[in-house]
Amino acid sequence: MSPSSDTWIVTASCPSRLGTVDVVTRFMAESANYINEIHSFDDRVLNQFFLRIEFTPEDEHFSPEQFNQHFAARAEPFEMTWQLYPANKKDRVAILVSKFDHCLNDLLFRYRTGQLNIEVPVIISNHPDLESLAKWHDIPYYHLPITPETKREQEEQILQLVEQYQVDLVVLARYMQVLSPEMCAALDGRAINIHHSLLPGFKGARPYHQAWEKGVKMVGATAHYVNNDLDEGPIITQGIQPVDHAHYPEDLVSKGQDIERITLFNAVRYHVERRVFLSGNRTVVFSN
Incomplete structure (x- = not known):
């Protein structure tokens, strides 16, 4: 029998306990699942263990239902929670944007060239400026203008589109609006924002000009999950340059x-590849 070409990802977490890696890897070997990549981390502060395994079944009759059924018996003594995903699953990503197009352009390029294993079924904006870019990619574009008086209605429209297009992840690609607490709660764990890393200094308009006036020696960016603490959600990635x-x-x-x-x-990329785990207000990120 030739090995299956399908690749799967299993993510797991449990209280820190001796033998966790052993029980999982032993199960993978006994069930003829070849491990291509494995990452683990023990959070000694929260007493929580995190594990991500990417594997290829060598049994051509591999069944995710049977995997979950048999693995449950091994996981139960460790109070382990886990999820199994096909590695080729394409998350459906809604992109929210205002007028700056650099992040949107980059995401669409990487989506189009296959660098991001996603689908982009919809782009939503509070301005009409970038509609032509969406049309070029043949992606529906919704212009939903917003004022203080219409904020709740506008956010309800966004959530309706998220449901309509069966969206897995919302990306704020320089969407220059503060989300309401209700919106943050509705998108908890499935919305990512990007902003410059000059915060908490240089808030408001023209932050780089403010930074130049102060003679900064570094600039950078932070991507994080959205929560009700403005620009203070769990950080996924950061970048910096002198x-x-x-x-x-x-x-x-x-x-x-x-x-x-x-x-x-x-x-x-880390999110859709199931490399990010929440650990309190921090993240565990198994980058590759």
């Missing part, structure tokens, strides 16, 4: 946008 006196405001903007692009791409 700058000096020879960099003018426009240079800082350019460098900052480059870092935002790659930082957001990595955050989305």
